[in-house]
Amino acid sequence: MITRPADTLLSVDSLAVRFGGNEDAFLAVEDVSFDLRAGETLSLLGESGSGKSVTAQAIMALLPRNAAITSGRIVFAGEDLVSLPRSRTRDLCGTRMGMVFQDPLTALNPVFTVGDQIAELFRVRQGLDRRAAWLAAAEVVDAVGIPDARRRLDAYPHQFSGGMRQRLVIAMAIALKPRLLIADEPTTALDVTVQAQIMELIRDLQRETGMSLLLITHDLGVVADVTDRVAVMYAGRIVETGPVRDVYDNPAHPxxxxxxxxxxxxxxxxxxxxxxxxxxxxxxxxxxxxxxxxxxxxxxxxxxxxxxxxxxxxxxxxxxxxxxxxxxxxxxxx
Amino acid sequence: MTRYLGYRILSSLVVILGAATIIFVAIRAVPGDPALVVLGPSATPEQVAALRTEYGLDGSLLGQYMHFLARMATFDFGSSFRLGMPATQAISQAFTATLSLALAALCIALMIGFPLGILCALRPNGWSDRIISSLSMTGQALPSFWVGIMLVMIFSRMLRILPSGGAETPEAILMPAVTLALPLLSIIVRLVRSGLLEVLGEGYVQTARAKGLREPRVVGRHALRNMLIPVVTVVGLELGGLLGGAVIVETVFAWPGLGRLLIDSIAARDYSVVQACVVVLVLGFVSINLIVDLLYGYLDPRVRVGS
Structure with missing residues (x-):
């Protein structure tokens, strides 16, 4: 057993995730291990299909029905999520870990107002009454840089631009002040100019709250800008990991x-x-x-x-x- | 919104007018003189002529048509040759009977179909899904006259707990409603199942889960609302169909509804009642369509008009 720094928030150890049934089963993630300390940023870098998103889904207990963790441990704040029942991990989602998804166009429910969707967090997870939840939602929406937040709560997702919708998704992810934010390709679906603003926002929020950030991306530039450490994934495994500058300047893996x-x-x-x-x-x-x-x-x-x-x-x-x-x-x- | 509503009501009126015109022509294109049908083959030509004058069938076709339209505007369809009462009176009872039958069938189909469809979608290809899905296929394939007769055999002849027909007692509605509900229920099960499966793969369902919401809330609130739209469309169309298409079930169970009245009236060349029936059915169909379209706006803010 490797000793870990006391402030390790998330520790993934020899994680393997299998997809599919008996005949056509394959391991999407194999022997993946990494640590994330409080306040630290780690990037999982890789092409599509390298297993980086599956790793994130495994942490959040969001794996699709045909996937299962076959071995390994995911220790979050001292608890092994793999051995916890799914419902207990679900309790940690939102409150202790938040997630930002790749496509803000589909990540928001089209039939509810954004205020409704954000206030839902405060009402269901924190038991606030309707009015208090609405005020809290306005506060969060304001914090992610959406102008005129209070009035915009009554709008539906389709009335926002892509960048604004991603801000709303981020608002939902950080609303309950989680200690870990997982951002799965948060800028991929956005215009280049908006990409920088969104990364800026995530960094600012991280600085204010001291949360850890697990950034999943294939964008080398994004990694260089915001990350302390990087883990490069290829074919379901981590092939190289280290401080961003070292890995970028002197890669040790071909x-x-x-x-x-x-x-x-x-x-x-x-x-x-x-x-x-x-x-x-x-x-x-x-x-x-x-x-x-x-x-x-x-x-x-x-x-x-x-x-x-x-x-x-x-x-x-x-x-x-x-x-x-x-x-x-x-x-x-x- | 008001403009949209005005436009929709106006176009509905055009549809009703068109349907009224078609039925006016069609019923007269059917061979057989109503006066002869009423009086029988032994009637003298004078009697026939007198009756034709009484019913207003002696004028020109165009004149009759104009007269029909003018009276229709005040919801007056003339009197029934056969029943000896105003056509409106004849159909109002039948319409109430048909509407209550259709609504009862709809309630049964929704209350059973929705939970079953959801159950299927939560465990696709699980054993409950396999059983329910194949049962719903069967339910849709069974002809309603057969189902009706089987129900009568079991519950009226063998068990003797339900009346085989008529509408005299409140429980008489049970068997015709179940028979009518069966195909609709099967459609709803499969629609809810496929709709929910599709929606459960959407990003916002993942978001809802990432918010830490419990699965019943994720499915019941975030997913269900999004899959209601296709279901509402089909249910609306089917309800329209239930109004007019209950003829077979109404015949099997001797249910005094519109479908049976319509068939009997056509056989008797009872022009006024036929016309009244058709206009009322079309009116019902058009209204349901309008309600469905307005429901879209409520269910899906993206199609809300004028906002």
Whole structure:
């Protein structure tokens, strides 16, 4: 058992999530472990299908009906959520952990006013009466930067823009002052200009409340801006983790290195974008050995046979590559 | 909103006028002279002519039509050749009987169909879903005359606890209502099941769960309200159908409703009652449609007009 800092809020340990029935079952997430301390921000970075959203759903007990946690522990504030009944985890949702979803256009219920939906939290979860809940809702909506909050509570979701709707979703997630905010691709569905505002808002809220943030994204820029640490996921596993600056400047895993060099640079001539060759593997038929080896420029015979463990590289970094020490010493990516 | 309502009422009037015109022409296109039907084959030509004059059937077709429209505006359809009373009086009783039968059937279908549909959607492909879904398929496939006769056999002949027909006692409505409800109930079960399954995959359901709401509240408030819209459409259309389409059930159970009155009146070439029946049925259908459209606005703020 690894000792953890006393202020560890969330600790995911060897999590595995299986999808599907007997014949076509596959592991969407496998052996995923990470810690998140109070007030800290961790990014789960990866392509679609890498298992990052499934990890978030597992924490919030929001996994779809055909998915199940098959092993591992999710310890939140001292309680193992995996062994808790779903209804008990549901109690923690909203009050202790909040979640922001990818698509603000579908995350709000179209048939209720936004005030109704936000006040519902205060009424159902905190037992406030109608009037007090409404006032509390106005306060939260005001806090997420929606002008004229009190009047706008009577409006329906379709009367707001995409960015405003995401503010409302955030308002709902933070209304009861949770200690953990999980943001699953919070800016992906938004215009670029709005993306920055939303991330700014999340950061401000985090600064005010001291909550921890688990940010799930495929956007390398967003990660660099707001995150302390990053965990890169590939094919259901964490392949590299460490402080953002270290991982970005000197990736220790060839996949991370590929991601970094795919960022177009303004200084260099605008030629071809560097892309990682090939496609992420189908989760039902992942390659043997290191799942990244068919696409890896550094692959050697051992890579197709033996799966590299996630091992420590210095005291704050980990990487799952047989040749991590070589990769990390390569010239920094531009 | 007022403008929309005005427009809808106006277009409803056009529909009623069209239906009235069609039935006016159609019933006269059917061979058979009402006077002959009433008087029988032994009537003298003088008697026939006299009766035709009495019923206003001797004028030109256009004249009769204008007369019909003018009286219809005051809800007067003339008197029944067959029953010897004003047509409005004849149908008002029948309409009440049909409406109570249709509403009873609707209540049964909704009260049973909704919970069953929800039960199916909560555990899709579970055993309760399989049983209920196949039963609802069967329920829709069974012809109502057969169901009706079976019910009569069981509850009237064998158990002797319910009257086989008529509307004399309050419990007489039970069997015709159940028979009428069965196909509608099956539709509602499958509609609620598929609608709820679809809605449960929506983002706002996840949001509701992430808010820590209990599953009954997530389903009962956030999901259900969103799947009501397609259900309301079908229920509205079906209720319109129940008003006019209860002929078979009304015949099996000797229920004194509009459908039976309409069939008997057509057979007797009772022009005034036929016309009155059709106009009232169309009026009912159009009103239900209007109510359904107004309900949309209530259920889904995105289609609210003029806001």
């Amino acid at each position: 996949y991370t290195r590929g991601l970094m060099s795919s960022i177009p640079s303004l200084e260099e001539s605008p030629g071809l974008l560097a892309a990682i060759p090939g496609m992420p593997p189908n989760p039902k038929e992942r390659p043997s050995g290191c799942p990244f080896h068919p696409r890896c420029a550094f692959a050697r015979p051992v890579c197709s046979v033996e799966r590299p463990a996630l091992r420590a590289m210095g005291d704050r970094r980990k990487a799952a590559c047989h040749f991590a020490e070589e990769v990390v010493r390569l010239d920094p990516v531009s």
